Amino acid sequence: MNMFTHPSLSILAVIDEDNSSLSPFFFYLQSISHVQLTVKRQIPADLSPYDVILTANTTDLCEGCDNLNRFVFAGGGWLGLVHLSDKRLPEIFGAQTQPVGPLGELRVLFDDSNHAIAKRLPEGIYLKGLYHCFEKIAGDAEIILYADWHYNHSPVFISRSVDDGKVACTTLQAYDDPVFQQILYRLLRHLAGQGDDNQTLGVGLLGYAPSVGKVHGLGADAAPGLTLRATCDLNPECLEQALRDFPELRTYESAEDLANDSSVDVVIISTAPNSHARLAVQMMTAGKHVVCEKPLAINLDETAAMVAMAEKQGVHLSCHQNRRWDVDYLAIKHALQDGLIGDLFYLETFVGGFQHPCGYWHSHDEISGGLAYDWGAHYLDWIVSLVPDRVKTVISTSQKRVWHDVTNADQERIQIRFAGGQEAEFIHSDIAAVRKPKWYLLGTQGAIIGHWKDVAEYEIDPDLYFEQHTIPATEIPADLTLYRRHHSGQIVTQNLAIPKRQHYLFHQNIADHLLTGEPLVAPLEHSVRVVAILEAAAKSAASGGTLEVLDG
Secondary structure, rough: OOOOOOOEEEEEEEEEOOOOOOHHHHHHHHHOOOEEEEEEEEOOOOOOOOOEEOOOOOHHHHOHHHHHHHHOOOOOOOEEEOOOOOOOOHHHHHHEEHHHHHEEEEEEEEEEOOOOHHHOOOOOEEEEEOOOOOEEOOOEEEEEEEEEEEEEEEEEEEEEEEEEEEEEEEOOOOOOOOOHHHHHHHHHHHHOOOEEEOOOOOEEEEEEOHHHHHHHHHHHOOOEEEEEEEEEOOOOOHHHHHHHOOOOOOOOOOOOHHHHOOOOOOOOOOOHHHHHHHHHHHHHHOOOOEOOOOOOOOOHHHHHHHHHHHHHOOEEEEEHHHHHHHHHHHHHHHHHOOOOOOOOEEEEEEEEEEEOOOHHHHHHHHHHHHHHHHHHHHHHHHHHHHHOOOOEEEEEEEEOOOOOOOOOEEEEEEEEEEOOOOOOEEEOOOOOOOOOEEEEEEEEEEEEEEEEOEEEEEEEOOOOOEEEEEEEEOOOOOEEEEEEEOOOOOOHHHEOOOOOOOOOOOHHHHHHHHHOOOOOOOOOHHHHHHHHHHHHHHHHHHHOOEEEEEOO
């Protein structure tokens, strides 16, 4: 699904036949709709169809690169990759390689942390590879990245303007690293004359529940390229809270007034699910990009109308799937990518406990969609991300036995079968006196289980001795254990490595996508697929657990 488009970027990659190390980066480029990647073994005579040329073994081109030089002089871009060679680089790069050093983990940093390419990226990253630096020859060569080596700043990525074009070269080869992929993509845009975008997008919040509105406001302000400008809510008390949180905000009492605010480019909708589609269409009709709280909508008729309006207006539409950055999910995703349990074929997730549902709209199915539409919008998003095959069938059952003052079910169970034969199950229960594990995954070579952790903090009180503060279990990463079958036949276990928790990465990814065209971590088609599962599950549960067949 591609509604909001960036200028096309045509890249010619010239690589050796046996060079597979670039495959992860090429896969990343191919996930970007406006990038046209062509791979050839030799440099063609006619380079006019391309914006940028990427050469793998650039030191082999020191002789006979006149065609590439003319391409650059005329305004083209050339990114030269150096693969552990001490041969001379073409003079046009304004730098030469130094001897290859040892293998290790390199601490790599931006020479200028305020460089346009560095926006919303960490100032420093750790990359595996052989140490290999440049000596800068031309005075106008610009160091983009350096390696911190023996207390020296050793250049490993250099760029230079040459006549009407630009060149850049690097010795780094961690092509599977997500941040380095972003850097390479941004350099390619820069070489094509597309990379220096200082645009700032104004953000408006439609619906300001204190628990959600403040997070979106802080997220927008934490992402360079986004700035919070306005909010809208029907409740005056919510608007008063918004002004306490962000005193410079403009406030509106009607969605129409927010839609007419020309300083707002992106609207984040945080209202009840049964209003998402109507308000999203209204905002997109006014030319606004839209990010919608989960779930994207109640049913596929609504998502179809939303997608159609986004396509008609040429604006962005996506869903707030911030749980893609939960560190236990990321640990599982990395374990699957590393092949630690082989091919995943079975997955269970669970959320819940035994407590009275809240008294807000979340507990009433005509407004919320139903019990599974709340946490299920996140957990099913995890499932469709970890099992990317087409969803084939859905079966759901529900229980209504205890909480009769609300209209949601007390428990819902959704079973999914995929086109590749994989199976997944999600349960949300408000009547579970004992919780199931949060995660349970089976693969062809092992398994992963993730147990809930209950965390409480105690504060000394001079009168009452102490106060207890409990952190919701849903906000604490699960305790993940990996089980693998050893060649001896024994099952060995280990704790999974958990990534460092970071904040507001969803909002940074939205800025990356809107401003530089980088891929969404949670693409719209996944959010639509989640709605398809939820709608099919609701039909199945209403009919006593019938098998619902999905088209895709």
